[in-house]
Amino acid sequence: MVDGVMNASAGNEEPGRARPGIPAFIRLWLGGWPLAQIALYLGTLLLFVWLGRNLVANMARLGLTPGFEFLEHAANYEIGESFIAYAAGDSYARAALAGLLNTIVVSALGCLVATVLGVALGIARLSINPLVSRLVQAYVEVLRNTPLLLQLFAWNTVIHLLPVPRQALSPLPGVLLTNRGLFLPAVDAGGHGAVVAAAIVAAIVATWLVLKRRRRLAGPAPRRVVVLAYAAAVLLPVGIAAGFGVAFAPDIPTLGGFNIRGGVSMTPEFAALMLGLAVNASASIAETVRAGILAVPGGQWEAARALGLRPFAVLRLVVLPQALRIIIPVMTSSYLSLTKNSSLAVAIGFPDLVSILNTTANVTGQALEVIALMLGAYLTLSLATSAVMNVYNRRSVLRGERR
Amino acid sequence: MSALRPPALLDRSPLLKATVGSRGNLTLSVAVLLLAALALPPMLRWLLLDATFIGTAESCKAASGACWAFIGEKLKFVVLGFYPQDQAPRAYAAIGLLIGLVGLSAIPRLWSRWLAAAWVAGLVAVLWLLGGGGPLAPVPTDKWGGLPVTLLLSLGSFILAFPLAILLALARRSKLGGVRLYAVLLIETVRGVPFIAILYASTLLFPLMLPAGAAIDKFARAAVALSIFVAAYLAEIVRAGLQAVPRGQSEAAASLGLTHWQTLRLIVLPQALKEVIAPIVNLAVGIFQDTTLVAIIGMFDLLNAARAAATDPQWIGFYAEAYVFVAAVYFVFCFAAARYSLWLERHLRTP
Structure with a gap:
């Protein structure tokens, strides 16, 4: 290994000599200890081969074929609920996708609520007001100090x-809390809601x-300009959509018969999971x-006050x-644990990814494939969250270090 | 460091000034008091004033408050789960032994290899007390439940995980690339997935991977799954501790003629572990709470036993009381541990 280092430095000085290769x-x-290290991997591989052979034998005995x-x-x-159309009779893959979307939505919303709540509470915790x-x-x-479950x-x-619902x-005004779910007012854009919302976000x-x-x-813009600019960002897409003939109407949840119609609704399970995760993470x-x-x-405080x-x-x-x-690196791990904790949905009957995959495993018996999907999905989600937060972190560090 | 002064928000102000001194603080105070006035009376009424402490399910249903008579009646079941009634003293002894060991471990003066030996002996004794053998009648693990299960799983897995975690932490800092990669893959995979996924792997997948006819007890599988989970998180904490030990320490040890392993065992690890005791206690509290997840694979820990108590046809539906009781038990343990960790941090701070 010392040779490798020597070659590397020598290679730069004398262009004629060979550079160190991949070996x-x-x-x-x-x-x-190269042999011992290779043996470690070989041993692990052998263990997996042994477990895999047992698995294939056991699955054959149960009349199952390994594979996806x-x-x-x-x-x-x-x-129970899904953000894509799903009905019994659709494929297991579609069911798993519905579960994955449920997990993503409940985690993302949970992170958002937890951040707003947590930042406000963290600042309030430093108030001089002892109450x-x-x-x-x-x-x-x-x-x-109490378990999340x-x-x-x-x-x-x-x-x-x-x-x-009758005594919600x-x-x-416009917010209804019932044992059938929580209802919030919304704006009805005649079926083009997603497009308009995306335009507003953009x-x-x-x-x-x-x-x-x-x-x-040129230094910070006057507050009036900022407010006007953001107001325009919201109103302009709405105005353009109205120009194209989209009818906007307030969609207020109201009691009709035995249930509530209109507005945005959350099922009790979704609300319980989302609020539970968000409040827990907010702490x-x-x-x-x-x-x-x-x-x-x-x-810093004193200088700013001065x-x-x-x-x-x-x-x-x-x-x-x-x-x-x-804050940001620690916040990342809060988001990651919230996402992973959303798997507790299975305990309160919300159909998240783990819950649906667990049902799938019980129905089909394809435990290995299902667990592999579960691990793969969460590893991907974790890595994606880390990656996004790392980008943000690098920017905020740079901004701090620049001056 | 002496240049640091408490930020302005933390300036000590007289109580009166802090609560009603400015318009903002006055508004906040009024808001908090209003919240308390709205929330506290109904809570107190439910918890104490209108609660039924002694009585039957019927008298509970007639009253509007909590039914503590339910907890009184089902206390044994909540604490022990489906453990055979006539063998209850064994389970109580196991609880006592485990809590006693935790108590002893909290005294820094007693930290030595004897304490580690006491833990191993204690865990063996607890397994024997709960499971039986010799003069004690055997009790299968699927009858174990309640507080002994919660304590044994969380403490036992922690003890099992410790050597593994140290090994993983050292491997992750190894000069050998293959060993390093192995540790990274293991640690990051376990940390990247929810504990439930590992639990499911242990209940659904692992039995299928054994040769036909072979079987491993569900309790043992859950304990091993939990240990692996703990080991991955603990390894990262230990690694942080190892990073905090100055390089000069191991160089000095090497120049005294200590071998690599002697240096690790006698010089580096003791300092590294001391550095991270507070995070380790925090992790222990988290794991203690996470053992509740074994309820999802159908084991009866404290929380699940309490839920099961509320499905007794005679006392059906007193979930709120069950949850408040279990929450109180967890709170006492975890709050004490958190305070202890704060004390320990001050106590161990070397000037």
């Missing part, structure tokens, strides 16, 4: 204890980019945010951007 690189990477063909077969179970900080502390302690059971029980609780992102560029070139995010803010040197910034502006403009560098 030298592998030797360098392997270090000592069963995914094409018709699944004979229903799924506020103690209340948040109690909230965090209760959530961190128990919390999910409790949320499920509470949501099923809500009144029947309405904490805000416009908001574009506005943000333009404003950021302007800030870099750890609150602690992360608190620790991140405390890690910003006190001189410049005449108001307390909230100090937090927003000076402290939080610096705290983010500490």
Whole structure:
């Protein structure tokens, strides 16, 4: 391995000599004991071969063929809720896809709610007002010191204890809480909702980019301009859609017969899972945010105050951007654990990926394939979340280091 | 470090000024008090004032508060699950032994190889107490339940995972590329998937992978699955500890003539582990809570036993009481552990 290093440095100085090839690189990477290391992998391989042979033999005895063909077969179970059309008789693959989408939606929404809640609570935890900080502390302690599964059971029980639709609780106008689910008001865009929403998101992102560029070139825009720009980003797509003849109408949930119609609805299981995961994660995010803010040197606060910034502006403009560098890596692991924890859905009857794959394994007996799908899907989700957060992290670190 | 001063938000202000000193704080105080006024009375009424402490399911249903009589009646079942009633003292002894070991381990003065030996002996004794053998009547593992299962699974898997975790952490920092890759693949795969997926692999897949006729007990499979899960997370904590030990330590040890393994065992590992005791306690608390997931594969830990108690036809539906009781048990254990970890961090801080 020493030779490899020597060659590498010598190769750069004397163009005539051969550069170290791939074998030298592998030797360098392997270090000592090459035979023992190869034996380690061979041993593991043999173990898997042995387990695999047993598996094939056992499956043959049960009349099963290994492989993923069963995914094409018709699944004979229903799924409680799904974001794609699915009915009993569709393929197992489609059922698994429906489960995967459920997992992604519940995790993404959970992360969003947990972040908003957690950041607010983390800041509130640092309030000089002891009533506020103690209340948040109690909230965090209760959530961190009881099992998540128990919390999910409790949320499920509470949501099923809500009144029947006829006596729905309405904490805000247009919001209905019932034991059949939670209903929120929405806007009906005559079937073009997805397109309009995508256009609004795109416009908001574009506005943000333009404003950021302007800030870099000519300092921050006046607040009036910012508000107007974002208002335009929302209203312009709506206006264009209306020009093309899309009819917009408020879609307020209302009681009709024994059930509620209209609005956006969440089933009790979805609501219990999403709220349970989000509230649980908000406790750890609150602690992360608190620790991140405390890690910003006190001189930063004092300097910002000395410049005449108001307390909230100090937090927003000076402290939080610096705290983010500490917060984001930890936040990533909160998101990852929330995504993985969404698999607890199986305990409260929400059809997430694990729950559907488990049913599939029980119905078809193809345990190996199903577990492989489960592991593959979560590893991909975890890696994707890490990758996205790493990009964001690199940017926020750079922004901090630039000056 | 002395330049650091507490941020402005943490300035100590007199209580009065902090609660009603400014318009913002006054509003917050009023909001919190209003919330308390709205939430506390109904909670207190349900928990205590309107609750039934002694009585039957009928008198409970007549009252509007919680039914603590249900917990009183089913306490034995919640704590022991389906463990045979006449053998209950054995399970209580197992609980006592495990909690006693945890108590002893909390005293830094007692940390030595004897404590590790005591843990191994204690776990063997607990397995014997619960499972029987010799003079004790055998009790199959599918009859085990309640608090002994929760404690044994979480503590036992932690002890099992410890050597594996140290090995994995060392492997991940090895100079041997193949060994390093092996450790990385194992650790990251386990950390990247939910615990339930590993549990399912142990219940659905693993039995199919054994030769025909061979079988491994479900409890043992869950314990091994949990140990692997713990080992992956623990390995990362140990690795952080290893990284925190200055290189000079091992260089000095090497110059004294210690071998590689002696250096690790006598110099590096003790310092590395001391550095990460607080995260290890936090992980232990997390694992203690995560053992509840074995309910999903049909085992009766404390939480699942409490749920099962609420399906007794005579006392059906008292789920809220069951959850509050289990939450209180978990809270006591976990809160104590968290406070202990804070104390330990202060206690162990070397100047």
